[in-house]
Amino acid sequence: MFNVKEYYHHDEIIELTQKLISIPSHKEVLHREKEVAEFIYDYCGSHGLEVKLQEVVGQRKNVLSYLRGSGIGNSLMLNGHTDTITPHRMIIDPFNESVHNGFVWGRGAADMKGGLACMIMTMIAFKRAGVVPDGDIIFAGVIGEEGKSEGTEHLINAGIRADAAIVGEPSNYDYAVGHRGLEWFDVIFKGRASHSGSLEDSVNAIEKAAEFIYRAKRDLYPKIRQREDEFMGVSLMNIGIIEGGLGQSTVADQCTVKIDRRYIPGETVASVLQEYKDILESMQEDDPAMEATIIKSAENDTVMNHPPLVTPVTEPIVHAVKTSIREVIKRDPKITLGRGWTDAALLKVYGKMPTVVFGPGDIRLSHTEAERIAIKDLINTVEIYARIIDNFCIKDKIMDAAPMDLLEE
Ligand SMILES: [Zn+2]
Numbered sequence: 001m002f003n004v005k006e007y008y009h010h011d012e013i014i015e016l017t018q019k020l021i022s023i024p025s026h027k028e029v030l031h032r033e034k035e036v037a038e039f040i041y042d043y044c045g046s047h048g049l050e051v052k053l054q055e056v057v058g059q060r061k062n063v064l065s066y067l068r069g070s071g072i073g074n075s076l077m078l079n080g081h082t083d084t085i086t087p088h089r090m091i092i093d094p095f096n097e098s099v100h101n102g103f104v105w106g107r108g109a110a111d112m113k114g115g116l117a118c119m120i121m122t123m124i125a126f127k128r129a130g131v132v133p134d135g136d137i138i139f140a141g142v143i144g145e146e147g148k149s150e151g152t153e154h155l156i157n158a159g160i161r162a163d164a165a166i167v168g169e170p171s172n173y174d175y176a177v178g179h180r181g182l183e184w185f186d187v188i189f190k191g192r193a194s195h196s197g198s199l200e201d202s203v204n205a206i207e208k209a210a211e212f213i214y215r216a217k218r219d220l221y222p223k224i225r226q227r228e229d230e231f232m233g234v235s236l237m238n239i240g241i242i243e244g245g246l247g248q249s250t251v252a253d254q255c256t257v258k259i260d261r262r263y264i265p266g267e268t269v270a271s272v273l274q275e276y277k278d279i280l281e282s283m284q285e286d287d288p289a290m291e292a293t294i295i296k297s298a299e300n301d302t303v304m305n306h307p308p309l310v311t312p313v314t315e316p317i318v319h320a321v322k323t324s325i326r327e328v329i330k331r332d333p334k335i336t337l338g339r340g341w342t343d344a345a346l347l348k349v350y351g352k353m354p355t356v357v358f359g360p361g362d363i364r365l366s367h368t369e370a371e372r373i374a375i376k377d378l379i380n381t382v383e384i385y386a387r388i389i390d391n392f393c394i395k396d397k398i399m400d401a402a403p404m405d406l407l408e409e
Contacts, residue, residue, distance in 0.1 A: 004386040005379075007125035013117055013378045014099055016043070020113035021106035022095050026086045026146075033082040033143040033151075037063040040082070040120065040141050047124045049139075056143050056154045064160070065139040067123045073134025073393040074316070077165035077353065078119040078385065079152065079343060081145030084108035091369045103372040111366030114373035115168030115359035115381070116141055122385040135393040138162055145343050148302045152343040156304075156351040164317035164392060165351070166385070167344040168359030170366055170373075173380075174334045175321050176357040178231030180262035181308040182341035183269055184297035187212060187276060189290075193246065193253035205255035206244050208283070208290055212257060213239060215279045223275075229264040232308065233338035236262040258297060262341070269305050309345040315354040317392055324387035325358070328380055339363070358384075 023036040037053060037060075044065040045051045054062040063082070069075065087094030087107040097105035104114065119139050126133065138160065142151025189212070191205030220237070227235040237259060244255025263272050273294065280292050300306070311318060313335070325333040336357070344355040360381035361373040 001387060001390045002129050002131050004122065004125045004129075004383050007128040008121050008382070010375070010379060013121050013382060014104055014375060016121060017104045017109065017114050017117040017373065017378060018099065018106075020116055021104070021108050024087070024095055024107070025082055026084050026107070028086055031059040034059045034061055036082045037061040037141060037143075040065070040116070044120060044123070044139070048127050049123055054154060054158065056150050060143045060150075062143060062151045062155060063141040065120070065123065067126055067133065067137040069133040069135040069137065069393060071135065074163040075135035075138065076317075076389060076392055077138045077140055077160075077162035077347070078122075078168065079140045079142060079165050079347060080112050080116045080119055080168040080359070081143070081151065081343065082116065082141045083144055083146050084111065084113070085146050085367055089369055090371070099375070102376065103374055104378070105370065105372040107371055109365075109371045109373040110170045110361035110363070111371070112169055112359060112361075114361050114378055115170065118360050118378055118381040118385055119168055121382050122389070125382065125386060126389070133389050133393045135163065137389060137393070142343065148300065149304075149306070149343055149346060150302070152346045153302060153304050153350075156346060161351060162353060164315065165344070165347045165353045165355040166317075166321070166388065167342050167347070167355060167357045169342050169357050170361035170363045171336060171339075171358050172362055173325055173329050174336045175318075175325065176231075176309070176336040176339045176344075177311040177313055177318055178229065179309045179339045179341060179345070179357070180232045180236065180264055181267075181269075181345065182306040183261050183263070183272065184300035185259045185261060185273070185276065185294055186297050187257040187259065187280070187292060187294045189244070189255045189257075189292045191251060191253045191255070194251045196249045196251060199251065202251040203289065204251050206252040208292065209242060209244060209255040209257050211283060212279060212292070215283065216276075219279065220275055227264060227266065229266075229308075231310075231335065231337060232264050235264045235267060263308065265308055265310060304346055304350055306341055307345050307349045309342070309348055309355065309357075311344075311348055311354045311356060317354050317356055320388050320392035321356045321358050323391050324384045327387055328384045
């Protein structure tokens with residue numbers, strides 16, 4: 001394994017992370033990820049990597065970059081999202097904070113522009129060193145992961161594949177091989193408005209919604225909490241938003257309950273949906289005039305579902321990630337349980353690529369009012385990514401090393 005640190009300067013990874021942060025790419029930005037994708041396209045191209053843009057939605061683009069391998073070993077996809085959440089309520093400058101106290105600061109530092117910078121810098125270091133991996137390395141900077149995941153969906157539909165993938169979400173030097181699936185539902189209750197001084201013939205949609213929530217807590221919560229997966233924890237639901245009513249003196253003619261449902265293997269979108277329908281049916285039996293429907297939320301209404309991630313620990317990519325983290329930080333990484341949903345699930349379920357979530361930074365700092373990433377995490381992660389490429393793509397090495405290590409699992 002060549003010494004990757006000799007092929008880039010520390011300042012380069014800091015500057016690249018800062019530059020990526022300085023280009024806003026949240027949902028209130030016109031064309032959202034367009035500018036950051038075009039920057040990455042130019043940056044990778046100017047460092048001799050093959051590059052490509054994919055228009056996904058309007059002018060919002062995925063950016064792809066390739067480090068071509070010799071083709072005798074495994075290929076690997078390095079996948080990261082180029083969008084961030086909005087910078088509201090931040091207590092630092094979200095896009096132009098200085099580097100200080102050992103951190104690069106700003107919206108997206110941890111989630112996940114630091115991760116993008118590490119992936120790009122690793123590929124550039126290989127290119128500069130003249131080291132040709134045994135298989136192709138494909139960097140995919142994808143749009144919309146904080147929303148509908150249109151970018152990874154597009155990537156999969158375009159047939160872009162590798163023998164395995166890494167999703168570079170912050171993982172604190174541990175890694176995830178599983179996480180819950182995610183669907184959002186709207187339960188919409190219809191009422192009949194009237195003046196609150198004359199209630200005859202009125203139907204209060206808010207009261208119907210309250211009854212639904214009461215029955216969900218009474219009948220569904222206990223059942224859901226009994227379902228558990230060893231890599232994901234228990235199945236979960238959260239009522240995140242309730243919207244309804246026209247004014248205090250008016251009977252509410254509509255009320256919507258917005259549900260976030262985190263489900264595990266053994267459950268499906270159809271089965272979790274049916275459980276809500278069962279509650280609505282039981283309500284209708286007691287109150288035949290009640291009108292309610294349940295739909296997938298518009299924010300989540302995509303062709304692909306958002307299923308759980310399940311990558312078997314016996315996959316060579318899991319071995320390569322584990323070994324590479326251990327080689328750099330000198331401790332055994334843990335499998336992270338119960339992390340949030342990521343694009344890794346789409347890559348695994350629809351793209352059939354064994355996928356591991358591993359990236360720089362502290363997940364607890366992502367989406368925060370003072371989001372930041374430690375410079376040492378960026379530097380260590382470039383080295384870990386380089387070793388993952390080395391450990392995974394070299395076929396002989398995998399075949400030699402895997403069986404012994406797998407016995408430890
Ligand atoms: Zn993320």
